[in-house]
Amino acid sequence: MRILQALLFASLTLAVGCGGSVGGNASPDGGAGSSGSGGNSGGTGAVGGSGAVGGSGAVGGSGGGGGVQCGNVTCGVGEYCCNESCSTCAKEGETCAGLDCGPVQCGNVTCEQGEQCCDPTCGLCAPLGQGCPALGCADPGEPCGNVTCAPGLLCCDPACGSCAETKAQCIPMNSCNCAAQNAIGQGECFGFFGFKWNGITCTQVTGCSCVGSDCGKLFADGNTCLKAHDTCPQLLD
Structure with missing residues (x-):
């Protein structure tokens, strides 16, 4: 009889102990479990953070922010100056090898292939890579009919565009309208x-x-x- 009572008491103690453990685990361990779940979420957050690394791809975009002066133009966003002499921009990742400036309009004239426009106000061109003359269009010359006399020359007769260094040289110059009239x-x-x-x-x-x-x-x-x-x-x- 005593042995049976002892067994019943031991079984009851064991059940209470397990139950208390389970009951206690429901709250503290549940909270801990929540924390553990949060840890998983944190891990997921880390993965999201790695997405920011993908965002670092924008660094590649920032490499071509645009606004770069290229000759007479300004390159746009995602472009770089390919050939400053030709004012040519190219998209990032594209090569400008073999690009040719071709004829360039320069005021009233067209620069030849291999030339750059230095000053469109007087149509001044210069070979690529040699820079532009320092004087530029400081002395564009005197207009004389359909032509422009070279710097330092005078216009003798605009009717035919005859020029000379001095007025004395203009006097004996045979003008284009000096031929006798047919009447x-x-x-x-x-x-x-x-x-x-x-x-x-x-x-x-x-x-x-x-x-x-x-x-x-x-x-x-x-x-x-x-x-x-x-x-x-x-x-x-």
């Missing part, structure tokens, strides 16, 4: 058609009619005719 008066009439340049001076064209390709280009008076040919060799009275 002849015919008939014994007293009609007056105007003054013409005959190659050395100005004379009246009279008669019944005017024959020639320049009849419509005659001058109303002699002074106007002479002034229009003041750069031509003249026979003066």
Whole structure:
């Protein structure tokens, strides 16, 4: 009987001990378990953090932030200056080997292949890699009809774009409009058609009619005719 009571007591003690352990584990160990789960979440967070490493791929993008001055232009985002002489930009990762500037418009002129535009205000070009002249367009020359006299030269006659170093050199220069005008008066009439340049001076064209390709280009008076040919060799009275 005593042995049976002892066994029952031992069994009851063991059950209470296990139950207390389980009951106590429900709270403390549960909290710990929650912490452990949090640890797993933390691990997952670490993986997310590694995603930030993927974000570090933006570092590659930051390598081409754009805004780089390249000759006369500014490269955009994701571009780099490929050829400053040609003002040529290229996308990152692309090579500019073999790129050719080709003809470059420079004001009113077009630079040849292998040249760069130094100053479009006067169409100044220079060979690539040699830099631009220091003076640039400081003395673009004097306009003279359809041409521009070289720096230091004077315009003698804009009608044909003749230039010379001094005014004295302009006087004997045979201008393009010094040729005699083609206009002849015919008939014994007293009609007056105007003054013409005959190659050395100005004379009246009279008669019944005017024959020639320049009849419509005659001058109303002699002074106007002479002034229009003041750069031509003249026979003066």
